[in-house]
Amino acid sequence: MGQRYAVPGFLVLLAILTGAGFWVWGGTVNGSDPEPVVGEYTAFRHEIVYACGDRETGDQGFAPVEIHGLDAAGIRLHFPDADGWSVVANLPEELVVVRQSVRFCQKHAAYRHLGVCEGYVAVYEGPLGGGGEVCQLTDIPVESLPGFYRDKLDQAMAFNQQPEEVQAGLRSEMEFPDEATLHAVMENLDELRQD
Numbered sequence: 740m741g742q743r744y745a746v747p748g749f750l751v752l753l754a755i756l757t758g759a760g761f762w763v764w765g766g767t768v769n770g771s772d773p774e775p776v777v778g779e780y781t782a783f784r785h786e787i788v789y790a791c792g793d794r795e796t797g798d799q800g801f802a803p804v805e806i807h808g809l810d811a812a813g814i815r816l817h818f819p820d821a822d823g824w825s826v827v828a829n830l831p832e833e834l835v836v837v838r839q840s841v842r843f844c845q846k847h848a849a850y851r852h853l854g855v856c857e858g859y860v861a862v863y864e865g866p867l868g869g870g871g872e873v874c875q876l877t878d879i880p881v882e883s884l885p886g887f888y889r890d891k892l893d894q895a896m897a898f899n900q901q902p903e904e905v906q907a908g909l910r911s912e913m914e915f916p917d918e919a920t921l922h923a924v925m926e927n928l929d930e931l932r933q934d
Protein backbone atom coordinates (compact mmCIF):
# COMPACT_ATOMS: atom_id res chain seq x y z
CA MET A 740 0.00 0.00 0.00
CA GLY A 741 2.67 2.48 1.10
CA GLN A 742 4.80 1.32 -1.83
CA ARG A 743 1.94 2.01 -4.25
CA TYR A 744 1.61 5.67 -3.32
CA ALA A 745 5.32 6.36 -2.95
CA VAL A 746 5.87 7.42 -6.57
CA PRO A 747 2.85 9.74 -6.98
CA GLY A 748 3.68 11.25 -3.57
CA PHE A 749 7.18 12.01 -4.76
CA LEU A 750 5.87 13.58 -7.95
CA VAL A 751 3.48 15.78 -5.98
CA LEU A 752 6.36 16.94 -3.80
CA LEU A 753 8.47 17.63 -6.91
CA ALA A 754 5.61 19.63 -8.43
CA ILE A 755 5.30 21.70 -5.26
CA LEU A 756 9.03 22.36 -5.10
CA THR A 757 9.16 23.28 -8.80
CA GLY A 758 6.23 25.64 -8.30
CA ALA A 759 7.95 27.26 -5.32
CA GLY A 760 11.17 27.56 -7.29
CA PHE A 761 9.36 29.19 -10.19
CA TRP A 762 7.65 31.60 -7.84
CA VAL A 763 10.98 32.64 -6.24
CA TRP A 764 12.64 32.93 -9.65
CA GLY A 765 9.71 34.89 -11.07
CA GLY A 766 9.78 37.15 -8.02
CA THR A 767 13.43 38.01 -8.64
CA VAL A 768 12.90 38.73 -12.33
CA ASN A 769 9.78 40.82 -11.78
CA GLY A 770 10.99 42.40 -8.54
CA SER A 771 11.89 46.05 -8.18
CA ASP A 772 15.60 45.43 -7.33
CA PRO A 773 17.53 47.54 -9.86
CA GLU A 774 20.31 45.89 -11.89
CA PRO A 775 23.65 46.49 -10.19
CA VAL A 776 25.76 49.01 -12.06
CA VAL A 777 29.32 50.33 -12.11
CA GLY A 778 29.77 53.11 -9.58
CA GLU A 779 32.54 55.37 -8.34
CA TYR A 780 33.62 52.76 -5.74
CA THR A 781 33.63 49.78 -8.12
CA ALA A 782 37.12 48.23 -8.07
CA PHE A 783 38.38 48.14 -11.66
CA ARG A 784 41.23 46.31 -13.36
CA HIS A 785 42.25 46.29 -17.02
CA GLU A 786 44.44 43.40 -18.21
CA ILE A 787 46.03 42.60 -21.56
CA VAL A 788 46.83 39.05 -22.63
CA TYR A 789 49.44 39.03 -25.40
CA ALA A 790 49.84 36.51 -28.22
CA CYS A 791 52.76 34.95 -26.29
CA GLY A 792 50.42 34.27 -23.35
CA ASP A 793 52.00 36.91 -21.12
CA ARG A 794 49.61 39.06 -19.12
CA GLU A 795 50.00 42.71 -18.20
CA THR A 796 47.89 44.80 -15.86
CA GLY A 797 47.03 48.22 -17.24
CA ASP A 798 44.74 50.60 -15.34
CA GLN A 799 43.90 49.55 -11.82
CA GLY A 800 41.88 51.35 -9.14
CA PHE A 801 38.32 52.65 -9.19
CA ALA A 802 36.20 52.39 -12.32
CA PRO A 803 36.76 55.29 -14.78
CA VAL A 804 33.96 57.87 -14.97
CA GLU A 805 32.97 57.02 -18.55
CA ILE A 806 31.65 53.59 -17.51
CA HIS A 807 29.78 54.69 -14.35
CA GLY A 808 26.12 53.66 -14.47
CA LEU A 809 26.63 50.73 -16.87
CA ASP A 810 25.03 47.39 -15.94
CA ALA A 811 26.38 43.99 -17.07
CA ALA A 812 24.81 44.32 -20.54
CA GLY A 813 26.12 47.88 -20.92
CA ILE A 814 29.62 46.76 -19.97
CA ARG A 815 29.57 44.10 -22.68
CA LEU A 816 28.58 46.71 -25.25
CA HIS A 817 31.42 48.97 -24.08
CA PHE A 818 33.97 46.10 -24.14
CA PRO A 819 32.71 43.94 -27.05
CA ASP A 820 33.72 40.27 -27.45
CA ALA A 821 34.32 40.98 -31.14
CA ASP A 822 37.22 43.29 -30.22
CA GLY A 823 38.88 40.62 -28.06
CA TRP A 824 37.45 41.72 -24.71
CA SER A 825 36.24 39.43 -21.97
CA VAL A 826 34.62 40.71 -18.82
CA VAL A 827 34.39 39.42 -15.26
CA ALA A 828 31.80 41.49 -13.41
CA ASN A 829 30.74 41.19 -9.79
CA LEU A 830 28.83 44.45 -9.54
CA PRO A 831 28.77 46.79 -7.86
CA GLU A 832 31.95 45.60 -6.08
CA GLU A 833 34.29 44.62 -8.86
CA LEU A 834 34.89 44.73 -12.61
CA VAL A 835 37.79 43.12 -14.49
CA VAL A 836 38.14 43.64 -18.25
CA VAL A 837 40.66 41.57 -20.21
CA ARG A 838 41.72 42.24 -23.79
CA GLN A 839 43.30 39.51 -25.93
CA SER A 840 45.97 41.19 -28.04
CA VAL A 841 47.26 39.86 -31.37
CA ARG A 842 50.68 41.35 -30.52
CA PHE A 843 53.54 40.01 -28.41
CA CYS A 844 54.54 41.54 -25.07
CA GLN A 845 57.37 44.07 -25.13
CA LYS A 846 60.03 41.43 -24.34
CA HIS A 847 58.80 38.85 -26.84
CA ALA A 848 58.22 41.41 -29.61
CA ALA A 849 62.02 41.58 -29.99
CA TYR A 850 62.33 37.78 -30.19
CA ARG A 851 63.06 36.04 -33.48
CA HIS A 852 63.07 32.37 -34.42
CA LEU A 853 64.00 30.28 -37.41
CA GLY A 854 61.61 28.33 -39.57
CA VAL A 855 60.81 27.49 -43.16
CA CYS A 856 58.92 29.48 -45.77
CA GLU A 857 58.56 28.45 -49.43
CA GLY A 858 61.50 26.07 -49.18
CA TYR A 859 63.89 28.64 -47.70
CA VAL A 860 65.09 29.25 -44.15
CA ALA A 861 63.02 32.13 -42.79
CA VAL A 862 63.18 34.40 -39.78
CA TYR A 863 59.90 34.69 -37.88
CA GLU A 864 58.78 37.32 -35.39
CA GLY A 865 58.31 36.44 -31.75
CA PRO A 866 59.05 33.26 -29.82
CA LEU A 867 58.72 29.71 -31.16
CA GLY A 868 55.13 28.52 -31.32
CA GLY A 869 53.77 32.06 -31.02
CA GLY A 870 52.26 32.24 -34.49
CA GLY A 871 54.44 35.21 -35.55
CA GLU A 872 54.79 36.30 -39.17
CA VAL A 873 57.84 35.91 -41.44
CA CYS A 874 59.96 39.03 -41.14
CA GLN A 875 62.90 37.93 -43.30
CA LEU A 876 63.32 35.28 -45.97
CA THR A 877 66.93 34.11 -46.29
CA ASP A 878 68.60 32.88 -49.48
CA ILE A 879 69.42 29.53 -47.86
CA PRO A 880 67.38 26.72 -49.44
CA VAL A 881 66.31 24.17 -46.79
CA GLU A 882 67.44 21.43 -49.20
CA SER A 883 71.03 22.71 -48.94
CA LEU A 884 71.18 21.91 -45.21
CA PRO A 885 72.07 18.58 -43.59
CA GLY A 886 69.21 16.26 -42.58
CA PHE A 887 69.57 16.81 -38.82
CA TYR A 888 69.10 20.55 -39.30
CA ARG A 889 66.17 20.14 -41.69
CA ASP A 890 64.51 17.98 -39.00
CA LYS A 891 64.97 20.77 -36.46
CA LEU A 892 63.41 23.31 -38.82
CA ASP A 893 60.42 20.99 -39.32
CA GLN A 894 60.07 20.62 -35.55
CA ALA A 895 60.28 24.41 -35.12
CA MET A 896 57.41 24.83 -37.59
CA ALA A 897 55.28 22.42 -35.51
CA PHE A 898 56.67 23.63 -32.19
CA ASN A 899 53.49 23.29 -30.13
CA GLN A 900 53.19 19.60 -31.08
CA GLN A 901 56.70 18.74 -29.80
CA PRO A 902 57.40 17.08 -26.44
CA GLU A 903 58.80 19.36 -23.74
CA GLU A 904 62.41 18.22 -24.02
CA VAL A 905 62.40 18.81 -27.79
CA GLN A 906 60.89 22.28 -27.24
CA ALA A 907 63.65 23.14 -24.76
CA GLY A 908 66.31 22.08 -27.28
CA LEU A 909 64.69 24.11 -30.06
CA ARG A 910 64.49 27.18 -27.84
CA SER A 911 68.20 27.08 -27.18
CA GLU A 912 69.08 26.70 -30.88
CA MET A 913 66.35 28.29 -33.01
CA GLU A 914 65.00 31.10 -30.82
CA PHE A 915 66.81 34.38 -30.13
CA PRO A 916 66.07 37.25 -27.76
CA ASP A 917 67.12 39.85 -30.34
CA GLU A 918 68.37 40.40 -33.89
CA ALA A 919 72.07 40.53 -32.94
CA THR A 920 72.08 36.98 -31.54
CA LEU A 921 70.15 35.83 -34.58
CA HIS A 922 72.70 37.23 -37.04
CA ALA A 923 75.58 35.44 -35.33
CA VAL A 924 73.72 32.15 -35.77
CA MET A 925 72.81 32.92 -39.39
CA GLU A 926 76.49 33.17 -40.28
CA ASN A 927 77.10 29.71 -38.81
CA LEU A 928 74.12 28.42 -40.77
CA ASP A 929 75.78 29.41 -44.02
CA GLU A 930 78.70 27.15 -43.11
CA LEU A 931 76.35 24.17 -42.73
CA ARG A 932 75.33 24.42 -46.39
CA GLN A 933 76.20 21.43 -48.51
CA ASP A 934 75.55 22.92 -51.95
Ligand SMILES: [Zn+2]
Pocket residue numbers: 789791792793843844845846847
Ligand atom coordinates in the same frame (compact mmCIF):
# COMPACT_ATOMS: atom_id res chain seq x y z
ZN1 LIG B 1 55.59 37.66 -23.85
